[in-house]
Amino acid sequence: MSLEIESSDVIRLIEQFLKENNLSRTLQTLQEESSISLNTVENVDAFKKDIIDGNWDSVLTTVLNASVPAKQLGELYEQIIVELIEMRELGAARSLLRQTEPMQLLKARAPERFLRLEHLVSRTYFDIKEAYPDGTTKEKRRHAIAKALASEVSTVAPARLLTLLGQSLKWQQQQGLVQPDTAFDLFRGTTQVVKAEDDAVPTKQYSLIKFPGKKTYAESAVFSQDGQLLATGSVDGFIEIWNYLTGKLRKDLRYQAEENLIAMDNSVISLAFSKDSELLASGSTDGVIAVWKVATGHCQRRFSPAHSQGVTSIAFNKDGTQVLSSSFDHSIKIHGLKSGKILKEFRGHTSFVNNITFSADMARVMSASSDGTVKVWDTKSTSCIATISPQAQVDVPKGALNPIGGAGGQTVNNVIVVPNNPDQILVCSKTSMLYLLNIRGQMLKSFTHDKKSGADFISAAISPHGDFVYAVAEDSVMYAFNISNGALVNELKLTDAEIIGIATHPYSNILAIYDEKGQVMLCKA
CATH class of the missing domain: 1.20.5 (Single alpha-helices involved in coiled-coils or other helix-helix interfaces)
Structure with missing residues (x-):
């Protein structure tokens, strides 16, 4: 059974709010336009006491915002005028008598009473017997008025x-x-949209997500595009949505509150949110891709299998109608969410494709592979535009396109489009060097920590505005570099365990770093 809410009650709630916040002109306008008066007091007894004690300022403030019958209102004004005359406040008495609507009504309906007041205000002295005839007194009149007005208003709790x-x-x-x-x-x-911050390097851990059990840990993690959610995919196939501010599971999602977690049959090694953050795509080690509705936890589409081996990386196109994926099977594919079919396939890598991303305009696809190269593909034709080595060669002129094949076959872990510089990409390879390239493969800058061994980079990320590069290495340290000059600006040691990956928040200076001990460490500037 539905409960109807009267629109007049809603208006009265607003009127009470306006009154309590001293927005008197707005209150008056609302009452005039709606013809609905507040007609309430916080305490009827206090209202009656104000009348009996003659606290007329307070009484008038209350009745002006109420709908009081003309008869009772006229009696109130009449009494106030008499008391002003008694105190010889003749100017105020004349103003009330001649310039207020209740007194003009009294003049029209009871001219003899109005003339009596005119006579009282014009005399040079106050005659109490003339003011209170027939044995009445000031106190009796106040009590009578208090009783009459109290019946016209009701009590409502404040706020x-x-x-x-x-x-x-x-x-x-x-x-x-x-x-x-x-x-x-x-x-x-809705939850408030996170406001963008100026880039600053995260230097401290503020929260920790700890997975239960010794063998459970996150294989993947990603922040939603709107900055509200953090999703993790674990080695046991579960996908969980977190409040990244507290490190707690989001229980406002009913399926998580009821412990009906999103899950896949095998380890979830890749995750991606759609641009509107309503969909979450997950890829597992058995080559399956699932697309989930975040609000309900329902699977919208399953590609089984999408690849013959594990799905290493996923990305949505801008309108959320297609999913780009890469795999250990050396291939890159685009899948249609509506059709459930493979729309395009990119082939040319000779080893695992570890990471893929769209260019900012969606016209190109960039891929990072264990064959030691980054490839740039035309999205429409699927043809390879360029094959780039992420390591400079001694015999290559500065700024020239690097040769095909890579340097020593070093695995390229990921490739990232630089925010605010869509023609630049950051390349992280399994070495002690990170590379900033343009889309044609020309080397712009390199970043290194200068450690000789045991600190090859595992994964990298870029700050929201593209001012800093963050990279986690085999020594379990997060290194931060200034992207403009290449300087190492900070080192952050968070764990002794092997770090698996890093994710950066789209607007805030927050990082999620996850390791093989089942920890997701949340860090901020």
Whole structure:
């Protein structure tokens, strides 16, 4: 059974809020346009006491925002004028008598009473018997007016609008619809969009996600494009959505609150959110890709198998209708979400394809492979535009295209498009060097920590605005470099365990670094 809410009640809630926040002109306008008056007081007894004690400023403020019958309102004004005359506040008495609407109504309906007041205000002295005839007194008149006005108003607790909104949010939290530790945009009915920060290097761990069991750990992690979620894919096939601010599981997602986690049959080694953050794609070691609706946990599409071997990397196109994937089977494919079919295939790598990404305009695909090369592909034709070695050669002129084949066959772990510089890419290979290249393969800059051994880079990421490069290495250290001058600006040792990967937040200076001991370390500047 649905409960109907009267629009007049909503208006009164707004009117009370306006009154309590001293927005008197707005309140008056709303009452005039809606013809709905507040007609409430916080405490009827206090209202009556104000009348009996003659606190007329407070009384008038209350009745002006209420709908009081003309008869009772006229009696109130009449009494106030008499008391002003008694105190010889004749100017104020004349103003109330001649310039207020209740007194003009009194003049029209009871001219003899109006003339009596005119006579009182014009006299040079105050005659109490003339002011209070027939044995009445000031106190009796006040009590009578208090009784009459009290029957016209009702009692309402203060701040009802805020109270109801608070109760609504509390109920939504209890139902798992709103995360308690997340900032909430009450007007839009959504969690607040994270505001972009100026780039700064994360230097401290502020939270830790720890997977249960000795053999459970995250194989992949990614932040959503809107900056609200952190997803992890584990070695046991589970996919979990986290509140990255607290390191706690998002229980506002009903399926997680009920412990019905998203899961695949094998280890989840790649994850990607769609641009609108509504879809999450996952790839597993058995070559399967699944696309999930984040809000419900339902599988929207399954490609089984998408590849003959493990899916190493995934990316959505801009409108979320296609999924780009790479695999240990040396191939790159584009899959259609609507058709469920393979739309395009890119072949040319001679070893594992470890990472793929679209260019900013979606016209090109970049891939990183264990064959020691980065390839640039035309998205439409699937033809290879360039094959790039991520390591400079001694006999190659500075700035020239590096030769095909790589240097010593060093594995290329990942390739990243630089934010705010879409024609530049960062390449992380299994060496102690990172390379900044343009899209044609020309070397622009290199980054290194200068350690001789045992510290080859595993994975890299770039800060939201492209000012810093972050890379995790075999020595379990996160290295931060200034992208403009190549300088090493920070080293952060978080664990003694082998680090698997790193993910950076799209707007904030936050990193998620995950290791083989089942830890996801959340760091901030």
